[in-house]
Amino acid sequence: MYPTFATPHNFLGTANRDREAKLCVAGIPFDIGTTNRPGARFGPHAIRHASRMLLDGDHPQFWVDPATMPLADLGDFSIALGDIGESLQLIETQAQGLRHLLALGGDHTITLPLLRALASRVGPVGLVHFDAHVDTWPDSFGQRYGHGSPFFHAINEGLIDPRRSIQVGIRSPVQRSVHDWTLQQGVSIVPAMAVHEDGPAAIAARIRAVIGDGPAYLSFDIDAIDPAFAPGTGTPEIGGLATWQVQAILRRLEKVRFVGMDVVEVAPAYDVAEVTALAAATIVWEYLALLSASPDRSQN
Numbered sequence: 616m617y618p619t620f621a622t623p624h625n626f627l628g629t630a631n632r633d634r635e636a637k638l639c640v641a642g643i644p645f646d647i648g649t650t651n652r653p654g655a656r657f658g659p660h661a662i663r664h665a666s667r668m669l670l671d672g673d674h675p676q677f678w679v680d681p682a683t684m685p686l687a688d689l690g691d692f693s694i695a696l697g698d699i700g701e702s703l704q705l706i707e708t709q710a711q712g713l714r715h716l717l718a719l720g721g722d723h724t725i726t727l728p729l730l731r732a733l734a735s736r737v738g739p740v741g742l743v744h745f746d747a748h749v750d751t752w753p754d755s756f757g758q759r760y761g762h763g764s765p766f767f768h769a770i771n772e773g774l775i776d777p778r779r780s781i782q783v784g785i786r787s788p789v790q791r792s793v794h795d796w797t798l799q800q801g802v803s804i805v806p807a808m809a810v811h812e813d814g815p816a817a818i819a820a821r822i823r824a825v826i827g828d829g830p831a832y833l834s835f836d837i838d839a840i841d842p843a844f845a846p847g848t849g850t851p852e853i854g855g856l857a858t859w860q861v862q863a864i865l866r867r868l869e870k871v872r873f874v875g876m877d878v879v880e881v882a883p884a885y886d887v888a889e890v891t892a893l894a895a896a897t898i899v900w901e902y903l904a905l906l907s908a909s910p911d912r913s914q915n
């Protein structure tokens with residue numbers, strides 16, 4: 616029995632490395648898709664480290680200890696250093712066949728190969744996407760596959776159903792053509808200001824209405840959260856969500872049939888007192904608690 620601070624550096628301290636586990640965590644130390652400050656390659660380590668803080672009790676709403684769920688930490692996926700295309704291939708291959716993946720990024724580029732692997736198994740999914748940015752740019756400064764483009768490609772490749780997709784926390788500068796293209800595909804955009812003005816309960820209701828009963832994927836860019844709460848990221852934007860708002864939304868989504876998730880863009884070099892890593896680890900922990908409360912647990 617370890618005290619939390621001395622627990623081994625696996626996610627929630629798990630010693631299970633079995634790819635056959637019902638729930639698999641994997642790190643993806645990839646950040647060459649970033650357009651501003653790099654450093655998310657160190658995200659998986661920081662998130663695992665912070666996750667050990669969450670080993671001292673049950674979730675106070677769903678009354679489950681996520682560390683006791685059938686969870687394995689597979690370690691970090693292999694990547695091809697310096698090669699975006701080859702890395703996307705490698706990530707997709709390693710994600711294939713896993714029953715339910717919780718990925719620790721890495722920059723947001725990684726969501727594209729994860730969705731390719733998922734869609735090959737379950738077909739197009741609904742998307743609950745927290746972010747400051749729409750991430751539907753056709754390219755970033757000439758870079759076709761980068762962290763500003765995963766959902767442009769995911770929509771064009773039919774990996775997500777845009778009419779069952781919703782983006783929450785959006786507030787960055789954006790070309791109007793990119794914003795309007797996203798809406799025209801059928802994606803719902805919830806600006807950060809709407810979260811502040813309408814409140815988490817209304818936003819959660821909107822998410823449930825958009826997603827419906829089909830399978831859904833959670834992609835959580837940590838920059839959805841305000842830099843006051845999550846400074847450790849590559850492209851911070853002011854006016855973002857407070858961590859309590861994120862919890863208040865997520866805890867109302869137990870009826871959503873989630874089939875996978877990622878938390879991305881944690882760049883520990885810009886973090887202060889590990890608060891960004893703790894926010895990311897807690898979001899994964901909240902997600903696990905949510906699965907335990909889902910009425911459709913057999914699907915998860």
Ligand SMILES: [Mn+2]
Pocket residue numbers: 723746748750762836
């Ligand atoms: Mn993003």
